Amino acid sequence: MKKFFTFSKPKFIYIIFCILFIAPSFLAGNGAIYNYIIEKFPHARILKIEQERNVIEINFLYNNQEYAIEYDVNGNVLFIEKTIPYSELPDTIRDHLQIHYNDWDIDEIEIIESPDKQKYYEIELKKGYNGIHLIL
Numbered sequence: 001m002k003k004f005f006t007f008s009k010p011k012f013i014y015i016i017f018c019i020l021f022i023a024p025s026f027l028a029g030n031g032a033i034y035n036y037i038i039e040k041f042p043h044a045r046i047l048k049i050e051q052e053r054n055v056i057e058i059n060f061l062y063n064n065q066e067y068a069i070e071y072d073v074n075g076n077v078l079f080i081e082k083t084i085p086y087s088e089l090p091d092t093i094r095d096h097l098q099i100h101y102n103d104w105d106i107d108e109i110e111i112i113e114s115p116d117k118q119k120y121y122e123i124e125l126k127k128g129y130n131g132i133h134l135i136l
Contacts, residue, residue, distance in 0.1 A: 032075035033056070033058070033069075033071055033075050036069075036075075036077065037058065037060070037069070041060065041062040041067065043062075044060040044061065044062040044067070045060055045061045045062075046058060046059075046060045047059040047060055047061060047066075054072055054073045055070055055071070055072060055073075055078065056070065056071045056072075056073065057069070057070050057071075058071075065082060065083060065084075066082070066083040067080065067081065067082050067083075068080070068081040069081075076115075077115050078114075078115075079112050079113060079114050079115070080112070080113050081110045081111070081112050081122075082110060082111050082113075083108060083109065083110050084109050084110065084111050085109070086106060086109060088109075088111075089109065089121065093121060093123075093136050096136070097123070101125055101134075103127065104125040104126065104127045104132075105125065105126050105127065106123060106124070106125060107124040107125065107126045107131070108123075108124040109121065109122070109123050109124075110122045110123075120135055120136060121134075121135070121136045122134070122135050123135075123136065
């Protein structure tokens with residue numbers, strides 16, 4: 001039988017524990033965050049919750065697209081990221097990429113929106129062993 005994931009037993013138990021107990025209790029204890037996600041993204045599937053210093057990041061799937069929301073520890077939204085295909089980029093950005101980065105491969109494109117509705121695009125490009133992030 002082919003194994004898709006190879007985890008040691010303690011690591012597997014830890015992962016299951018986090019999924020079953022930590023993620024739901026984290027969201028329940030942060031009512032503002034939980035309510036925001038339920039209101040804006042009903043039926044979203046939480047993939048990962050991380051906290052680094054004073055920032056909490058929640059990664060989830062909604063309508064078959066990847067999202068990430070970053071909050072401060074007070075429950076204020078810092079920004080929302082959404083992974084998008086190349087076809088959703090504005091023509092001006094696609095033209096810029098074709099002119100200046102035509103020989104680079106696009107690894108990932110995200111649209112990032114701040115609470116005040118400002119939007120920008122983060123584009124991750126790769127060429128051989130080199131990689132760059134563009135923010136446009």
